[in-house]
Amino acid sequence: MKSSHPSLRRGSVLIIAMLVAALIALVLGSYLSLSLSTAHFANRTFYSNASFNLAEAGAEEAVWSFNRLTNGASDGWTAWSNNGNDAWQKFDGFAFGANATGSVKVYVVNYHPPSVSVVPKVIALASVAPGTDAPITKMLELTLSRRSHFASGLIAQNSLTFKGQNATVDSWNSAGTPPVPYSAAVRDDHGSVDSGTVQNIARLTNRADIWGYVATSGAQPDVGSSGSIRGTTTPVGVQIDPNRVSTDFNANLDPVTAPTGGTTIGPITSTATLGTLGAATSWRCDSISLGGSQTLTILGQVTLVLTAGSGFAALDITGNATIHIPAGSSLVLYAEGDIIAGSGINNDNIQPITCQLWGTNTSTAGQTIDLSGNGTIKAVVYAPDATVKLSGEMMGSIVTRDILITGNAKFHYDESLASNGDAGFGVATWREITTGAERGAYLPLFNGW
Numbered sequence: 483m484k485s486s487h488p489s490l491r492r493g494s495v496l497i498i499a500m501l502v503a504a505l506i507a508l509v510l511g512s513y514l515s516l517s518l519s520t521a522h523f524a525n526r527t528f529y530s531n532a533s534f535n536l537a538e539a540g541a542e543e544a545v546w547s548f549n550r551l552t553n554g555a556s557d558g559w560t561a562w563s564n565n566g567n568d569a570w571q572k573f574d575g576f577a578f579g580a581n582a583t584g585s586v587k588v589y590v591v592n593y594h595p596p597s598v599s600v601v602p603k604v605i606a607l608a609s610v611a612p613g614t615d616a617p618i619t620k621m622l623e624l625t626l627s628r629r630s631h632f633a634s635g636l637i638a639q640n641s642l643t644f645k646g647q648n649a650t651v652d653s654w655n656s657a658g659t660p661p662v663p664y665s666a667a668v669r670d671d672h673g674s675v676d677s678g679t680v681q682n683i684a685r686l687t688n689r690a691d692i693w694g695y696v697a698t699s700g701a702q703p704d705v706g707s708s709g710s711i712r713g714t715t716t717p718v719g720v721q722i723d724p725n726r727v728s729t730d731f732n733a734n735l736d737p738v739t740a741p742t743g744g745t746t747i748g749p750i751t752s753t754a755t756l757g758t759l760g761a762a763t764s765w766r767c768d769s770i771s772l773g774g775s776q777t778l779t780i781l782g783q784v785t786l787v788l789t790a791g792s793g794f795a796a797l798d799i800t801g802n803a804t805i806h807i808p809a810g811s812s813l814v815l816y817a818e819g820d821i822i823a824g825s826g827i828n829n830d831n832i833q834p835i836t837c838q839l840w841g842t843n844t845s846t847a848g849q850t851i852d853l854s855g856n857g858t859i860k861a862v863v864y865a866p867d868a869t870v871k872l873s874g875e876m877m878g879s880i881v882t883r884d885i886l887i888t889g890n891a892k893f894h895y896d897e898s899l900a901s902n903g904d905a906g907f908g909v910a911t912w913r914e915i916t917t918g919a920e921r922g923a924y925l926p927l928f929n930g931w
Contacts (some may be wrong), residue, residue, distance in 0.1 A: 529612045532578050533620040534914075537608035540573055540586035541624050544604045545907060547593075548626065552906035559593060563931070569593040572931060576610075584610040589927045598901060601910075602626045607928050620914065621921055627910035628903030631864050632879035634674040635694065635895030639733050639866070639883050642677035644690040644706065646873070646889040651675060652693035657898035661832040664877055664894050669693070671713035673895050675703075676731050677885070682706045690887075694895070697731035735866035735881065738842045740787045740816035750778055757781040757811065769796050769819065772803035772826070780807045783814075790819035792845040799826030812836040818843045825855025825874055834860040834878030834896050841865025841882070848883060862899065 547569075550558030562569040574585035586608040592600050604624040611617040635653060636642060651673040654664045662668055673694030680696055680703035682689075689706035696703045696711050705711060705722075716723040744764035750756075753776045757763045762783040769790040772778060788796035796819030799805065805823075807813050809830040821839060829837045839861055843849035849868035853859055858875040865882045872880070873889035879899050887893070915921050 525612060526615070526618065529578065529582060529610045529618050530620070532582075532584060533608045533610040533618045536576060536584050536586045536610065537606040537620045537622045540588040540606040540608060541604050541622055543571070543573065544588050544590050544593075544606075545624075545626065545909065547590075548602065549906035552903070562590075562593070564593065567592060567594075570927070570931065578610065578612075580613060582610060582612040584608065587928045587931070589924075598628060598903060602907065605915075605924050605927065607924070621916075621924065623913055623915055623924075624909050625911045626907040628901050629905040629908045630900050630902050631881055631905045632862050632899035632902070634676045634881075634900075635672075635879055636675045636677070636885055636893065637733060637735075637879075637881040638677040638885040639735055640677070641679045641681065642675060642885045642887070644680075644682045644709075644887050646887060646891060647689075649690045649887050649889075649891045649893070650693070651690070651893045651895070653895040653897050655897040656833045663832045664896075669894075670897065672897055673893065676733065678731065680704060682709065695726045695728075697728045699731050700729050702729070703727060735883075737844050737866055738816070738840045738864060740818075740840070740842050741785065744785065744787060753777050755779045755781060756786065757784040759811070769794070769798070770805075771795070771798045772805075773800045774803060775801070776803045778805045780805065780811050780813045783812050785814045786816070788815065788817040788819065790817070792818055792843050792847060792849065794819040795822060797821040797823060799823050804828045807831065807837055812838075814838045814840070816840045816842055818849070820850040820852075822850070822852045823855075823859075824852065825857025825859065827859050827861060828857075829860040831860065833898065834862050835899060835902055837861035837878075839863045839865070841868045843867050851882070854888065 547558040559569055562571045568589065568591050570589045572585060572587045576584040578584060586606055589605045591603040593602065595602055604626065606622045607619065609617045609619045635651060653670045653672040654668045655670065656662050671693045673692060675692055676697045678699040679701055680698055682704045689709040691709055692705060692711045693713065710721050711726050712723050713726055744766040746766045749768045750770040756765060756778060757780055759781045764785040766787045766789060769788055770778065790796040796817035799822065804826045805828065807829045815838065827837060837860060839851065841849050841851060844867055849865055851863060851865055851868050851870045853876065854871050854873040856874050860877045862878045863870060863880045863882065868882045869884040869886065870880050870882045871886045873891050875892040877894045878896055915924065
């Protein structure tokens with residue numbers, strides 16, 4: 483048998499080696515191409531996320547500007563251009579490394595909403611240019627809604643305790659022209675109770691009937707052996723509706739600072755009148771102490787700061803004495819010291835927002851706000867470091883550290899308080915604009931600036 487020539491064998495090995503080398507080169511080339519593509523994709527993803535975050539940051543700048551005005555500052559929109567209804571601003575100079583730069587344009591529709599029914603809108607267009615690559619853009623649309631300190635009926639950061647015979651909680655909505663008074667005909671099931679704990683002392687003799695919702699910080703609420711948590715959708719015979727109970731309550735109540743300024747007067751210890759019809763006035767005094775049949779009449783829109791310190795009585799109403807707020811007038815009262823009002827606040831207005839009690843105490847000892855009495859109080863209370871005592875009947879909202887409800891108390895939450903906007907604006911809806919048609923509708927807003 484003849485063997486092949488050595489040169490032929492060497493030629494075959496060389497061809498095989500070249501084929502293997504070509505295959506290796508092809509594999510390496512594909513791997514390098516894949517690696518480059520992956521790196522490029524990762525790079526684009528990184529800058530896409532950066533663009534998205536930039537759009538969010540721009541939108542947050544707009545929300546900040548809205549809430550600067552709510553907090554009493556006048557510089558919220560000074561850096562923005564506007565046409566009287568809409569405002570816009572560009573934020574640029576952002577560097578992301580590797581020669582990548584970014585900017586965001588923010589356009590606000592209705593930056594000075596004329597009424598609570600007008601909904602502001604924020605559109606943010608962010609662009610990040612990663613070196614020589616095409617820019618990456620993200621567009622967000624936000625609608626804002628007014629927030630309120632009084633978004634629920636009874637809010638107690640630590641505890642809410644029922645200590646009486648038969649307490650009831652429900653709601654109604656006073657919004658309307660004219661405003662709607664509370665009655666059984668308009669009674670609703672949004673009398674929400676939010677607290678770290680909801681407890682009942684002597685639960686065999688006490689009961690609380692809540693026509694609404696209850697939220698606690700973990701423990702199940704105790705409304706007494708015959709109490710209830712129900713609503714219009716609760717099946718007949720169900721005492722505690724599990725669909726109306728949650729255990730995820732958490733609240734951090736912002737402290738309150740009394741406004742500065744106002745006309746300083748001496749302590750009010752006798753019958754007097756404060757304010758002027760049809761005018762807004764501000765006053766400061768150490769304290770108010772009324773007894774017998776003495777009356778303090780509030781005229782116009784009155785802001786009153788009581789300067790008595792922690793541990794002292796800022797407001798003390800006893801006997802048949804009263805603070806009288808006629809229809810059409812209003813009172814906003816700030817106090818660090820204790821408030822003992824009983825049933826001595828006579829508010830002729832239908833809506834509780836016309837009488838506001840703000841507790842500014844931040845001491846460890848806290849503040850006492852006593853609304854115990856047999857009359858009807860229409861008011862809202864916000865006092866983060868206070869214990870509020872309630873008996874009789876009240877319409878409005880209470881937000882505080884601890885609440886003690888005694889006797890046959892009746893509490894009616896005014897649902898219109900949830901949208902009064904005293905706590906500024908928050909995000910109601912949020913979405914990314916991705917389609918060409920939707921983007922095209924907004925892009926003209928961003929031209930030329």
